Amino acid sequence: MAKSRTAAEQQVAELRLRTAKDALRLSASFLTRMDSTTQLLEVVDGVVPTAR
DSSP: OOOOOOHHHHHHHHHHHHHHHHHTTOSEEEEEEEETTEEEEEEEEEOOOOOO
16 A cells, blocks of 8 residues: 655655656656556646636
């Protein structure tokens, strides 16, 4: 089972992800983690289009 992040760890992960996304001029980015044979999405940052 995945370890839960503290609020501070979550903020740091989101900041690092957003900084990398902006520096590389990407519209979306994500962090993954391998746990044995399972790959988990940790944090996702991107622009989600909204229906109007």
